[in-house]
Amino acid sequence: MKSTGKKILTAMIGAAALAVTAVSAQTLTSNSTGTNNGFYYTFWKDSGSASMSLQAGGRYTSQWTSNTNNWVGGKGWNPGTSSRVVSYSGNYGVTSSQNSYIAFYGWTRSPLIEYYIIESYGSYNPASCSGGTDYGSFTSDGATYNVRRCLRTQQPSIDGTQTFYQYFSVRNPKKGFGNISGTITFANHANFWASKGLNLGNHDYQVLATEGYQSTGNSDITVSQGTSGGGSSSSAPSGSKTIVVRARGTAGGESISLKVNNTVVRTWTLTTTMTNYTATTSLSGGSLVEYTNDSGNRDVQVDYISVNGSVRQSEAQSYNTGVYQNGACGGGSGGSEWMHCNGAIGYGNL
Numbered sequence: 296m297k298s299t300g301k302k303i304l305t306a307m308i309g310a311a312a313l314a315v316t317a318v319s320a321q322t323l324t325s326n327s328t329g330t331n332n333g334f335y336y337t338f339w340k341d342s343g344s345a346s347m348s349l350q351a352g353g354r355y356t357s358q359w360t361s362n363t364n365n366w367v368g369g370k371g372w373n374p375g376t377s378s379r380v381v382s383y384s385g386n387y388g389v390t391s392s393q394n395s396y397i398a399f400y401g402w403t404r405s406p407l408i409e410y411y412i413i414e415s416y417g418s419y420n421p422a423s424c425s426g427g428t429d430y431g432s433f434t435s436d437g438a439t440y441n442v443r444r445c446l447r448t449q450q451p452s453i454d455g456t457q458t459f460y461q462y463f464s465v466r467n468p469k470k471g472f473g474n475i476s477g478t479i480t481f482a483n484h485a486n487f488w489a490s491k492g493l494n495l496g497n498h499d500y501q502v503l504a505t506e507g508y509q510s511t512g513n514s515d516i517t518v519s520q521g522t523s524g525g526g527s528s529s530s531a532p533s534g535s536k537t538i539v540v541r542a543r544g545t546a547g548g549e550s551i552s553l554k555v556n557n558t559v560v561r562t563w564t565l566t567t568t569m570t571n572y573t574a575t576t577s578l579s580g581g582s583l584v585e586y587t588n589d590s591g592n593r594d595v596q597v598d599y600i601s602v603n604g605s606v607r608q609s610e611a612q613s614y615n616t617g618v619y620q621n622g623a624c625g626g627g628s629g630g631s632e633w634m635h636c637n638g639a640i641g642y643g644n645l
Contacts, residue, residue: 357505
C-alpha cells in the first residue's frame with residue numbers, strides 16, 4: 296500500500312507540474328497586456344496569425360507568417376524607468392530578407408513618445424522614416440548608436456489614435472540573426488536624447504520586443520535586469536565616468552594615452568582598425584588624447600571620445616597640437632580627427 300501511495304503521489308505531482316507548465320506557457324493570439332512570472336508583457340497585432348507564448352521568468356517565444364501585416368510583443372516592466380539596465384539572450388529567427396527587428400521598446404506620456412533601441416533588424420532599418428531628423432551618434436555598450444526622430448501622424452498609440460514622435464537609437468553594427476545576446480544601458484540613450492532636446496515623459500511600459508511587418512520569423516528571447524557593459528551603471532562609484540576613445544592607426548603600433556587633469560588614465564597601442572577603447576575614471580578637469588610615438592608612416596585618427604555616452608567629435612574640437620596644417624605640426628587650430636605628429640587633441644573639461 297505504501298508503494299501504491301507513492302505512485303499515486305508521484306502521478307499527482309506530475310499532473311500538477313504539467314498544469315504549471317501549461318499556465319506559464321500561455322499562448323497569446325489576440326491583443327493583450329498583463330503580468331506573467333514577475334514580468335509585464337504586451338502583445339499587439341493588426342491582423343494575421345502572429346502569436347506569442349509566455350514562458351518562465353522573462354522568457355517569451357513568438358512566431359509569425361507573412362499573412363500578419365504588423366505585430367509587436369515582448370516582456371519587461373511597467374512602469375519603465377530611464378535608469379534601467381537590461382540584459383537579453385536567446386534566438387532571433389529571421390533573415391536579412393525579412394522585415395523585423397529586436398528592440399528595447401516603450402512609451403511615455405506628457406509628452407507622448409514611442410521609443411526604440413534597435414539591436415538588430417532585417418530588410419528595413421525602422422529609423423528610415425521619410426522626413427525624419429538625425430541627431431548624430433554616441434557610444435554605449437560596445438557599439439555606436441545612430442539617433443533619429445520620426446513623426447507619426449494619427450497612428451495607433453497607448454492612448455488611441457494620436458500624433459506623436461518616435462525616438463530611435465539604432466545599433467551600429469547591428470546584432471546578427473540566430474543566437475543573440477546583449478546589454479542595453481538605457482540611461483545612456485535617455486541622456487543623449489535629452490542633450491538633443493528629445494525629452495521623455497512619464498514612463499508607461501518598456502519591454503524587450505520582437506516586431507514583424509509583412510514577414511516571416513520567430514524568436515525565443517529572455518530578458519532580465521542587467522548590469523552595464525559599456526556606460527555608467529548603478530554599481531559605479533559616485534562621480535565615476537566611463538570614457539570611450541574611438542581611434543585607429545595608419546600603420547599599427549601607434550600609442551595614445553587618455554589624460555584627465557594632466558594624469559594618464561589609460562594608454563593603448565592601436566591597430567589599423569577603428570576600435571573603441573574604454574576607460575573609467577573619477578578624475579575631473581581637462582581631458583585630452585595624446586599621441587606619443589610618431590615615426591615613419593605612423594599617423595593616428597581619433598573619431599571621437601564619449602563621456603558616459605555623450606559624444607564629443609574630434610573635428611568639433613579647437614585644440615589639436617598633433618595635426619599637420621599650414622606646413623607645420625600643430626600649425627592649425629584644430630578641427631581635425633588626425634594627429635600626424637606627437638601631440639594631443641583636447642576635449643574640454645570632464
